[in-house]
Amino acid sequence: MTPNGAIVFAACAIVAIVLSDGLGISLLYALVVLFSLSEVGPRVMGCLRRAVLVMAPLATFMLIIWVGIVGRAPAEIAADVEGTREAALFYVVVVAARLFLIVFLVQAVAMRFDHETPLSFVRALNAPPGAKRLAILTLSLIETLRNAVDRAHTALVAAGIITRAISFRNIGSGWILVQTVWLTAITTVTARMRDKWPIENTLGLLGPALDGGKQRLTFRDWFWLVLTLTIAAAGHAWSYLHA
Amino acid sequence: MGVCMFTTQRLILIALCAALNFSIGSIVYLIKLPVYFDSVGTILCALLIFPDRKAAFVCCLTCALTSTVFTGLLVNPFLPWFVGTDLVICLCAAFLTANFGNTFRARPMQPVKFGSRVLIAGIVTGVTAAIVSAPVVAYLFGGVTGSGSAFVVAFFLKTGQQLMNAVLLSGLTADPVDKTLQVLVSALLFRATPADFIAMVRGTPARV
Numbered sequence: 001m002t003p004n005g006a007i008v009f010a011a012c013a014i015v016a017i018v019l020s021d022g023l024g025i026s027l028l029y030a031l032v033v034l035f036s037l038s039e040v041g042p043r044v045m046g047c048l049r050r051a052v053l054v055m056a057p058l059a060t061f062m063l064i065i066w067v068g069i070v071g072r073a074p075a076e077i078a079a080d081v082e083g084t085r086e087a088a089l090f091y092v093v094v095v096a097a098r099l100f101l102i103v104f105l106v107q108a109v110a111m112r113f114d115h116e117t118p119l120s121f122v123r124a125l126n127a128p129p130g131a132k133r134l135a136i137l138t139l140s141l142i143e144t145l146r147n148a149v150d151r152a153h154t155a156l157v158a159a160g161i162i163t164r165a166i167s168f169r170n171i172g173s174g175w176i177l178v179q180t181v182w183l184t185a186i187t188t189v190t191a192r193m194r195d196k197w198p199i200e201n202t203l204g205l206l207g208p209a210l211d212g213g214k215q216r217l218t219f220r221d222w223f224w225l226v227l228t229l230t231i232a233a234a235g236h237a238w239s240y241l242h243a
Numbered sequence: 244m245g246v247c248m249f250t251t252q253r254l255i256l257i258a259l260c261a262a263l264n265f266s267i268g269s270i271v272y273l274i275k276l277p278v279y280f281d282s283v284g285t286i287l288c289a290l291l292i293f294p295d296r297k298a299a300f301v302c303c304l305t306c307a308l309t310s311t312v313f314t315g316l317l318v319n320p321f322l323p324w325f326v327g328t329d330l331v332i333c334l335c336a337a338f339l340t341a342n343f344g345n346t347f348r349a350r351p352m353q354p355v356k357f358g359s360r361v362l363i364a365g366i367v368t369g370v371t372a373a374i375v376s377a378p379v380v381a382y383l384f385g386g387v388t389g390s391g392s393a394f395v396v397a398f399f400l401k402t403g404q405q406l407m408n409a410v411l412l413s414g415l416t417a418d419p420v421d422k423t424l425q426v427l428v429s430a431l432l433f434r435a436t437p438a439d440f441i442a443m444v445r446g447t448p449a450r451v
Contacts, residue, residue, distance in 0.1 A: 193443070
């Protein structure tokens with residue numbers, strides 16, 4: 001499977017998941033499981049673990065809100081009827097199942113290409129050069145910001161302005177930390193743009209490094225795409241006939 | 244147009260502000276505060292590029308969309324449905340908040356003027372964002388997304404409000420506060436940004 005095929009497949013599947021219900025969702029679950037087993041293999045457990053890590057807190061949160069506090073489903077609220085916690089629970093299960101499938105799919109697609117570096121993945125995409133450049137720079141600067149947090153935190157702890165443990169002083173000096181992180185990031189970026197990158201010709205090399213993406217969709221890409229569209233259409237037809 | 248608007252410096256600023264949105268927004272989402280705090284970088288981007296209003300709008304919209312894609316894929320699956328809200332935040336940032344840039348950087352600080360400008364920008368952005376987000380939250384997600392503001396929706400539903408009303412009231416309660424805080428943080432970060440960095444981004448000679 002190619003990165004372009006994976007992106008198109010994931011986009012089509014996500015739209016289908018959002019628009020489907022009942023049998024459609026069940027069929028899409030089967031499709032995503034089939035996709036992850038055939039494309040990711042035994043590492044599918046890793047995708048499952050990550051999807052659970054993302055979704056478990058969210059599902060718990062929705063349970064607290066709908067079942068614990070509100071106590072009725074949105075449809076019951078709209079109809080202005082008493083409502084039950086069971087209906088609220090059913091609603092949360094349906095929403096959580098839909099979101100879980102989306103998260104699992106994204107994880108499976110990411111896992112499919114985890115042997116590639118972000119640079120090689122982005123290079124293979126059929127996207128405008130500016131968009132590719134922006135994606136790579138953003139990924140790089142997320143790390144820069146993470147480093148800036150570490151540096152600023154260490155410096156302020158060493159200066160005695162904040163403490164490592166939770167304390168009231170940290171609340172008072174929190175803003176200094178935020179400001180220091182921003183200034184550290186700015187200084188790093190400025191230094192790179194003025195000194196490091198011109199010497200190394202980084203931006204000049206980035207252009208050719210991101211050239212690519214002319215790869216056509218393969219048979220395997222088309223197979224998953226057609227299967228997704230067929231399943232989505234079948235789910236909709238079933239819903240329409242049984243409405 | 245595209246070539247001169249997306250200079251290397253601006254491209255790097257967009258990426259930096261998108262990374263800022265991603266970092267702060269993800270932390271706030273994960274600890275379920277009743278605010279969002281996912282547009283500080285977007286507003287800051289508009290403030291830093293400002294005199295060229297069109298560039299400010301296009302760059303901060305690019306920044307918002309980039310951070311939405313990354314946060315949506317990695318942390319918050321609800322976020323990509325709120326691109327309409329991103330658009331109005333960018334419009335407010337480029338055409339309203341950025342006008343107050345001189346006040347935000349004035350030395351010494353004029354607290355009353357500074358505070359009033361932050362309030363105006365925050366409330367206008369908050370109310371607009373709440374109105375645009377409400378139909379998405381109500382009709383697409385039944386009133387509850389993963390953010391802490393869902394507690395406010397639940398409170399209004401508990402008081403007997405209809406779903407759309409509850410979502411709108413929750414938005415009108417939480418969003419102006421959230422956006423005012425975001426404008427405040429952006430304005431203070433803008434104030435702290437070195438003049439030579441701003442000059443580099445704007446493509447003008449440095450001015451202290």
